[in-house]
Every structure is written in structure tokens, then in C-alpha cells.
Amino acid sequence: MNAILLSFLIMFMMITLAVIQAQLRNGFYSSSCPSAEAIVRSTVESHFNKDPTIAPGLLRLHFHDCFVQGCDGSILIAGSSAERNAVQNIGLRGFEVIDDAKSQIEATCPGVVSCADILALAARDAVHLSDGPSWLVPTGRRDGRISSSTQSSNMPSPLDSVSVQKQKFSAKGLDDHDLVTLLGAHTIGQTDCRFFSYRLYNFTTTGNADPTINQSFLELLQAQCPKNGDGLRKVALDKDSPAKFDVSYFKNVRDGSGVLESDQRLWEDAGTKSVVQNYAGNIRGILGLRFEFEFPKAMIKLSSIEVKIGSEGEIRKVCSKFN
Ligand code: HEM
Ligand SMILES: *[C@@H]1O[C@H](CO)[C@@H](O)[C@H](O)[C@H]1NC(C)=O
Numbered sequence: 001m002n003a004i005l006l007s008f009l010i011m012f013m014m015i016t017l018a019v020i021q022a023q024l025r026n027g028f029y030s031s032s033c034p035s036a037e038a039i040v041r042s043t044v045e046s047h048f049n050k051d052p053t054i055a056p057g058l059l060r061l062h063f064h065d066c067f068v069q070g071c072d073g074s075i076l077i078a079g080s081s082a083e084r085n086a087v088q089n090i091g092l093r094g095f096e097v098i099d100d101a102k103s104q105i106e107a108t109c110p111g112v113v114s115c116a117d118i119l120a121l122a123a124r125d126a127v128h129l130s131d132g133p134s135w136l137v138p139t140g141r142r143d144g145r146i147s148s149s150t151q152s153s154n155m156p157s158p159l160d161s162v163s164v165q166k167q168k169f170s171a172k173g174l175d176d177h178d179l180v181t182l183l184g185a186h187t188i189g190q191t192d193c194r195f196f197s198y199r200l201y202n203f204t205t206t207g208n209a210d211p212t213i214n215q216s217f218l219e220l221l222q223a224q225c226p227k228n229g230d231g232l233r234k235v236a237l238d239k240d241s242p243a244k245f246d247v248s249y250f251k252n253v254r255d256g257s258g259v260l261e262s263d264q265r266l267w268e269d270a271g272t273k274s275v276v277q278n279y280a281g282n283i284r285g286i287l288g289l290r291f292e293f294e295f296p297k298a299m300i301k302l303s304s305i306e307v308k309i310g311s312e313g314e315i316r317k318v319c320s321k322f323n
């Protein structure tokens with residue numbers, strides 16, 4: 001082999017190596033901070049033991065982080081003009097859990113573990129603690145240096161049609177199957193009455209309820225969210241098992257018991273309906289997709305959106321502040 005060819009080959013191998021290294025990978029901290037993942041787990045667990053509703057809070061926090069500026073901890077920054085203060089982010093919870101894990105990790109290996117990674121790991125642990133699946137979270141994210149309350153307009157709204165939901169997810173590299181799978185996260189947690197009470201009292205021009213709501217569920221929701229009542233009252237997103245990460249969200253959508261309009265609409269689009277049906281276990285003769293296998297795959301895609309790696313961004317010392 002001549003020398004020129006050989007040097008090309010070496011150059012090619014070096015570039016390939018650089019590309020491989022510039023990606024997230026499982027166990028990124030296994031030598032630089034071997035206890036990082038265990039510290040996140042034990043921190044989430046101790047908060048969860050005091051208040052299990054912190055689990056849905058953390059899962060939603062990670063989703064909101066990833067959809068704006070990528071999964072870079074931008075949602076964690078405090079301040080009136082920061083991302084977390086956008087209207088789309090009102091009600092986000094779990095910041096104190098991330099801050100707690102970060103301060104414990106800093107005491108062990110300062111300046112090594114990003115807040116973006118802590119949040120991705122915490123979301124995984126939150127699902128597992130709620131009796132859901134667990135999975136390996138590829139790590140190596142860096143923390144972003146931008147967090148702005150004006151950048152959240154692409155967040156999905158509970159009023160979005162299926163086609164708008166599909167567009168917003170596909171803009172982030174998530175397909176229709178990922179959309180339905182990830183919405184299965186609404187099997188845990190709660191929502192304010194104000195996000196859906198228009199469906200109960202004044203949906204049609206004649207002032208009736210949304211006709212797609214199951215009659216018995218409508219009565220339940222009307223009792224929980226009285227007409228002209230307090231819009232900040234909370235209702236479970238999954239009426240049957242609000243703290244358990246299972247497939248009942250999909251059964252609810254099938255039965256007309258989705259709480260948010262965006263959830264219930266999944267039953268009206270042929271493509272999303274078939275995925276819902278599949279997870280709800282409603283297709284005879286076909287081996288159904290298993291939600292507990294599909295959700296982790298979709299989460300790994302979600303938590304890889306527009307990540308910063310290598311020497312981009314920074315490793316924050318405190319998750320709520322830029323260095
Ligand atoms: C079309 C997409 C989505 C829309 C329109 C949507 C909308 C909402 C709304 C309106 C709430 C109630 C918030 C409140 O009252 O404070 C909520 C809660 C929640 N969302 Fe979503 N969401 C979407 C996708 C997702 C995804 C992809 C995930 C995670 C993978 C997720 C996880 C959660 C969780 C866990 C809660 C409960 C939070 C808690 O109890 O604190 N959502 N969502
Ligand atoms: C019902 O909705 C219509 C159209 O959005 C609105 O004009 C009307 O004021 C609403 N009625 C009540 C009682 O909220």
C-alpha cells in the first residue's frame with residue numbers, strides 16, 4: 001500500500017472515531033463519575049417516597065426541556081425571562097429534585113456531570129419508580145447557555161389537532177408512532193381543569209359538551225371541574241391508575257375517556273388510532289406492540305433531540321444558573 005493511501009486511511013479512521021465520540025453513549029460517566037447514575041436514582045427515590053406525584057413532574061420536565069433548544073437543561077435556568085417562565089411551562093414541577101441531585105453529584109465529582117443528563121436520568125428513574133419500564137439512558141449531554149421565555153411557542157398545546165401534533169413532533173425528528181407512544185406518558189400525573197373544561201360545558205356553538213366524551217366520564221369530570229369553578233383544580237390524566245405507568249391511557253382514549261382534547265383526538269385519525277388500539281390490546285389476531293418496549297425506544301429518541309456534545313455548551317455548577 002502506498003503512503004498516500006495509508007495516510008488517507010488513517011485520516012478516515014480518525015474522523016470516524018471523532019464522529020463516534022461526538023455522540024451520546026451509555027455509561028458516559030462510568031469512569032469520570034461512576035456514582036452519578038446511582039446518586040440520581042437515590043435522590044429521585046427519596047423525593048418520590050415523600051411525594052409520588054413528583055414522578056410525572058420530572059417526566060414532563062424532561063419533555064419540555066428537549067422540545068426547546070434541545071435536551072440541554074435550558075428549562076432548569078431560573079429567572080423571570082428564562083424558558084421556565086413561558087406560559088407553556090406553567091405548572092412544571094421537580095426542579096428541586098434536579099438541584100438536589102446536582103449538589104450531591106458536585107460534592108463527589110465537581111464539574112463533570114451535566115444538568116441535562118441528570119434530568120434525562122431522573123425522567124427514566126421516575127417512570128421506573130411508577131412501575132413502568134427502565135432503560136439505559138445514553139449520556140454525554142452538555143448544558144446550554146441560552147434559556148428564553150420567548151422560545152416556547154413550538155410546545156404542543158392541548159388544543160392541537162392531530163395533524164398539528166404530528167407536525168410539531170416531526171419537526172423534532174419524532175414520527176407518528178413516537179408521538180402516540182410518548183403521549184402514553186399521560187398514564188401518570190394530572191392536569192388543571194382550565195386546560196379542558198371548555199370540553200365539558202361550551203364545546204359546540206350550541207353550548208354542549210364535546211360529543212366524543214364518554215357519558216359516564218363526562219359526569220365525573222363535571223363533578224371534578226364545576227362550571228365556572230376554579231380552573232386550577234387538578235384532575236388525573238388517567239382516571240383508572242393515575243400513579244401507575246401502564247397502558248390504561250390508551251384504553252381511556254379508546255373509551256372516550258381521554259382528558260385533554262389533544263389526547264382524545266388520537267382516536268379520530270386512522271394512523272394514530274391504530275397505534276392506540278394496538279397498545280390498548282384491542283386488535284384481535286395481531287401480536288400487539290408492547291408499550292413497555294416501545295416507550296423506552298421513543299424516550300431515547302426524545303432525549304437525544306438537538307443535544308449539545310463534546311465541547312459545546314458547558315457543565316453547569318448549579319442547574320438553575322449559567323456558570
Ligand atoms: C401533544 C403533546 C402534548 C400535549 C398537548 C401535552 C399537554 C399536557 C398538559 C396540558 C398537561 C397538564 C399540565 C398542567 O395542568 O400543569 C400535561 C401534563 C403532563 N404531560 Fe403532557 N403533553 C404532551 C406530550 C407529553 C409528552 C411527550 C410527555 C412525556 C414524554 C408528557 C408528559 C406529561 C406528564 C407526565 C404530565 C403530568 C405532569 C404532572 O402531573 O405534573 N406530555 N401535558
Ligand atoms: C361559549 O363559547 C362561545 C364561542 O367561543 C363564546 O362566545 C361564549 O361566550 C361561551 N359561553 C360561555 C357561557 O362561556
Ligand SMILES: *[C@@H]1O[C@H](CO)[C@@H](O)[C@H](O)[C@H]1NC(C)=O
Nearest residue numbers: 214215216217254255256257
Ligand atoms: C365508556 O366507558 C366505559 C368504562 O370506562 C366503557 O366500558 C364503555 O365501553 C365506554 N363507552 C364507549 C361508547 O366507549
